[in-house]
Amino acid sequence: MSEFAIRTEGLRKVYKTGFLRREYVALHGLDLNVRRGEVFGLIGPNGAGKTTTLKLLMGLNAPSGGRGWILDEPIGSLSALAKVGFLPERPYFYDYLTATEFLHFYGQLHGIGKDQRRRKIEELLPLVHMERARGTQLRKFSKGMLQRVGIAQALMNEPELVVLDEPSSGLDPMGRMLIRDIVRGLKRKGTTVLFCSHVLSDVEEVSDRVGILIDGTLQEVGSVDELVEQRTEGIEITCEGLDEAALATLPSEPLRRTARDHHVFRAEDHEAARALLAQINAAGGALVSYEPLRESLEQHFVDEATAVERQAREEAAR
Amino acid sequence: MIKVWAIAQNTFREAVRDKILYSLLFFALVMIGSSVLIAELTIGEYGKIIRDVGLASISIFGLLIAIFVGIGLIYKEIERKTIYTIASKPVPRWQFLVGKYLGLLATLATEVAIMTVAYFAVLQAMGVGVTGAMVPAIWLTFVELAVVTAIAILFGSFTSPVLSALFTIGLTLIGKISQELMIIGERSESEGVRMLLAGAYRVLPDLARFDLRGPASYGTSVEWEYVAYATGYGAAYAAALLVLASLIFRFRDFK
Numbered sequence: 403m404s405e406f407a408i409r410t411e412g413l414r415k416v417y418k419t420g421f422l423r424r425e426y427v428a429l430h431g432l433d434l435n436v437r438r439g440e441v442f443g444l445i446g447p448n449g450a451g452k453t454t455t456l457k458l459l460m461g462l463n464a465p466s467g468g469r470g471w472i473l474d475e476p477i478g479s480l481s482a483l484a485k486v487g488f489l490p491e492r493p494y495f496y497d498y499l500t501a502t503e504f505l506h507f508y509g510q511l512h513g514i515g516k517d518q519r520r521r522k523i524e525e526l527l528p529l530v531h532m533e534r535a536r537g538t539q540l541r542k543f544s545k546g547m548l549q550r551v552g553i554a555q556a557l558m559n560e561p562e563l564v565v566l567d568e569p570s571s572g573l574d575p576m577g578r579m580l581i582r583d584i585v586r587g588l589k590r591k592g593t594t595v596l597f598c599s600h601v602l603s604d605v606e607e608v609s610d611r612v613g614i615l616i617d618g619t620l621q622e623v624g625s626v627d628e629l630v631e632q633r634t635e636g637i638e639i640t641c642e643g644l645d646e647a648a649l650a651t652l653p654s655e656p657l658r659r660t661a662r663d664h665h666v667f668r669a670e671d672h673e674a675a676r677a678l679l680a681q682i683n684a685a686g687g688a689l690v691s692y693e694p695l696r697e698s699l700e701q702h703f704v705d706e707a708t709a710v711e712r713q714a715r716e717e718a719a720r
Numbered sequence: 721m722i723k724v725w726a727i728a729q730n731t732f733r734e735a736v737r738d739k740i741l742y743s744l745l746f747f748a749l750v751m752i753g754s755s756v757l758i759a760e761l762t763i764g765e766y767g768k769i770i771r772d773v774g775l776a777s778i779s780i781f782g783l784l785i786a787i788f789v790g791i792g793l794i795y796k797e798i799e800r801k802t803i804y805t806i807a808s809k810p811v812p813r814w815q816f817l818v819g820k821y822l823g824l825l826a827t828l829a830t831e832v833a834i835m836t837v838a839y840f841a842v843l844q845a846m847g848v849g850v851t852g853a854m855v856p857a858i859w860l861t862f863v864e865l866a867v868v869t870a871i872a873i874l875f876g877s878f879t880s881p882v883l884s885a886l887f888t889i890g891l892t893l894i895g896k897i898s899q900e901l902m903i904i905g906e907r908s909e910s911e912g913v914r915m916l917l918a919g920a921y922r923v924l925p926d927l928a929r930f931d932l933r934g935p936a937s938y939g940t941s942v943e944w945e946y947v948a949y950a951t952g953y954g955a956a957y958a959a960a961l962l963v964l965a966s967l968i969f970r971f972r973d974f975k
Contacts, residue, residue, distance in 0.1 A: 417975070460808040463973040480810040490804040496730065498737035510726035511809040555805060 404474050407563045407594035408436035408459065412468035415454050415618075428454040429618045431468060436611075438562075441585055441595045443609035445602060445699075447707050451618040452598040453491060456567050459596075460488050473562055484512065487556030491567040491598075493548060497541035501532055501551050504540060505558060512559040519558075526554040529587075531580060545572040553584060564588055566597035570604055582608050606699040614703060616710045630697050637675040639667045640690040641682050648685035654678065664690055723811050724819040731793070731823020736830070741785065745831055748781035749838050756846055767848040771937045774839040775854075779861045779933070782832055783892065786865045789827070790872025791884040793820050794969070803974055814966035821873055821962060828865050832858065851939035856947045857932035863954035864930035868892050870961035871925070877965040878972065895927035925957055 413432040416425050429451045436442045446452050457463040459470065461478025475482035495504060502523060509519035527533045530550040540548065549572060556564055566585075570578045578601065585595050585608045599605050605612060606626050613623045622629060638657075642664050649656065649665070656665035665687075669675035672694075679689060735741055755773030762769050794817070797803040806816060836858050843850055871891050875884035894901075898921055905917025929950045935942050 417973075457974065460804075462804060462807055463975075464971065480812065483808060484810040486808070488805065488808040490801060490808075492801070493805065494800040494802055495805070496734055496802060498734050499730070503733070507726055507730050508805065508809065511723055511806065511811050513722055513810070552805075 404471070405437055406435050406471075407438045407440075408434060408442075408470070408472055408596060410434045410459075410468060410470035410477075413455070413458055413465050413470050414467035415451075415458060415463065416466040427618055429458070432615075432618075432620055434613065434620060434623075436594060436596055438594055439589070439592050440610040441589050441608050442597075443605035443612045444596065444598045444615055445600075445605055445612060445703060446598075446615035450615045452615055453567055454618075455615070456488075456490075456565055456596075456598065459565065460486070484559070485562045487559060487561035487564045489549075489552045489556045489564075489566045489569055492571060493552040495540050495548065495552070495555075498539055500537050500539055501527065501543075501554075502536045504551060505554055508555040509558045514559065522558055522560075523554075526557055529557075529584065530554045546574060546577045549573055549577065550580070553581070561593065563594045563596065566595065568599055569597055570599055570601045578604060602698075602700040602703060612699065614706055616707055617714065621706055621710065626699055630699055630702050635695045635697060637669045637672060638691075638693045638695055639669060639675060639679060639682070640664050640693075641667065641687040642690050644682070644685060644687040648687060651685050652678075652681055724815045724822065727806070727811075727816055727819025728822035728826060731820050732826045732830075735789065735824065735827040741789070741827065741831070744781055744785055745834060748777055748831075748835050751777040751781070752835060752838050752842055756842060768937045770843065770846055770848050771851070771854070772933065774842060775857060775861070775933045775936055778832060778835045778839065778858060779864070781835065782828060782861060782865045783868060785831060786824075786828060786868045787872055787885065787888050787892070789824060790869045791876045791881050791888055793824060793873060794876040795881050795884070798974055801974075807974065813970050813972075814962075817873060817877065817966050817969055818962060821869060824869055824873075825866055828869065829862065832862050832865070849939070851936055853932055853935040853940065853942040856942050856944075857936035860930040860932050860947065860950055860954075863951050864927055867895075867925055867927065867930075867954050867958050867961075870958035870965075874961045874965040874968075877969040891925065892927065895925035897928070898924045898926045899928045926953070929953060 410432050413429060413434070414427070415429040416427050418424065419426055432451075432455060434455070444452050444455065454463065458465050459472060459477050461483060464478070470477035472482040473485050475485070496507075499507065505523045505526065506519050509522060514522070523536075527536055530553055532547065532550055532554065535543070535547060535551075540551070543551065549569065553566070553569065556566070566581075569581045569585075573581065582604060585597070588595050589608075589610075597605075609626065611623060611625050612629060614621045614629070640660070642662075644652075644665050654667060657668050658666050660666065667678060667682075669678050675692070679692075682689070752774050755770045755777070758769060758773050797806070797820075803816075807813065840850065868888070872884065872888045875887040879887065901917050901924075902921040905914045905921070908914050908917070932942055932947075934940075
């Protein structure tokens with residue numbers, strides 16, 4: 403048994419578009435390894451190839467080149483799909499089915515017997531907070547409810563690998579928290595999770611490793627700590643109790659003033675921050691918060707995407 | 721087969737809960753009922769007119785449902801992306817197509833059964849006799865619908881709804897006159913034309929085989945061997961279309 407739940411070698415996808423069948427390369431030779439039991443977040447700007455990657459893995463599209471395996475089975479094979487649960491982006495389901503009928507249907511597609519389906523549905527509906535909507539037709543569901551029932555269908559077969567495309571899309575903060583909890587719960591059970599998301603704070607919070615996909619190429623893979631530089635980029639000090647006269651005695655002006663009449667200062671490093679704090683205390687101010695600033699995954703992602711875009715522009719200009 | 725059954729059951733359930741089919745069925749029932757009025761306006765052959773209009777209504781409304789629901793059956797799944805959650809399950813694509821087909825066929829069977837009950841009720845109420853060929857005529861109408869549904873699914877598996885509607889209606893109309901094409905070919909003096917039209921007849925559907933409305937209206941008898949043969953032809957033709965559709969659909973990308 404391989405240590406990887408997902409393994410691809412040079413996976414490539416070329417779409418032919420328009421009347422003239424112009425070629426558009428959506429994915430350039432993707433080499434992706436997702437370990438068993440890990441939560442892997444795949445991030446990238448729109449059109450980066452994230453959804454294409456998932457479609458190739460799920461057998462919805464055939465690769466133009468390269469190979470891939472899911473849980474040691476070739477991608478797209480029925481034996482691979484039997485072990486996977488998938489939630490597509492902005493899912494649409496059958497309008498006239500009730501939540502219970504819907505889950506029975508997807509259970510049948512996995513060949514699950516009636517009694518086992520019933521047990522699983524009783525387990526999943528509370529998990530996604532949908533017990534009260536079990537008899538309601540899906541056409542009456544909100545976007546968030548559809549997303550939640552969609553996650554339930556992805557878990558009907560107790561999958562070894564769960565693939566989620568933008569699971570937080572259209573969800574309110576409570577819904578997003580629920581998704582994060584479900585992903586953490588799956589990880590605790592040893593299930594591998596691969597998910598794409600634009601909500602980078604969610605990715606940062608639940609992923610063991612993150613892959614950054616830009617223009618169909620995997621730019622970087624690593625844990626959030628590995629990707630994001632650990633050095634501090636300055637210290638933000640928030641103080642209260644400083645009037646105009648006290649502010650005039652300080653060596654630097656505050657960055658901003660908050661609605662609560664707090665003043666926020668910025669120091670380059672801890673030493674400068676300590677010196678500034680002593681002066682603030684001497685001027686009669688009091689410390690509210692002391693926050694070392696680190697690069698976020700979002701900032702790192704934006705920097706990476708901008709650099710790739712700039713490089714592409716320069717190459718095009720040459 | 722549990723997966724084919726699940727997809728067929730789901731297709732049937734979706735169809736019967738969709739109000740569009742009820743409106744078509746309503747118009748069909750109105751048409752069958754109005755056959756009495758049409759017969760009143762006609763001089764002579766009162767019974768034949770009622771029998772004719774009723775059978776024609778079952779056929780026309782059945783074809784409308786088969787074509788317009790059939791062409792959208794696959795396209796809607798792709799357009800609305802419901803196919804994503806089905807094709808990512810361990811379900812071979814041919815099973816999906818066959819399941820959808822059987823589900824629509826079950827819907828058509830229900831519609832034809834309801835129209836038939838209404839038709840016989842009208843005949844009974846107007847004191848018009850039921851002829852022996854009526855049941856085979858309605859049965860072969862259903863077999864024709866099965867072939868037309870398979871045509872719609874074939875085109876729906878790789879083209880847009882507009883194109884598949886055009887192709888399906890076109891092939892259905894050609895199917896209605898394919899016997900005449902062969903006769904024209906036989907009368908032709910050119911060997912090339914004869915071979916071309918004979919070849920076309922073998923490939924094109926012969927939907928006229930399923931038309932027993934004449935004997936049903938006039939009360940002439942129909943041999944059961946003919947009905948069995950026509951049924952076998954329809955089943956084989958529909959199966960061939962579904963095999964072709966499955967081969968195309970197997971390699972289709974879902975964008």
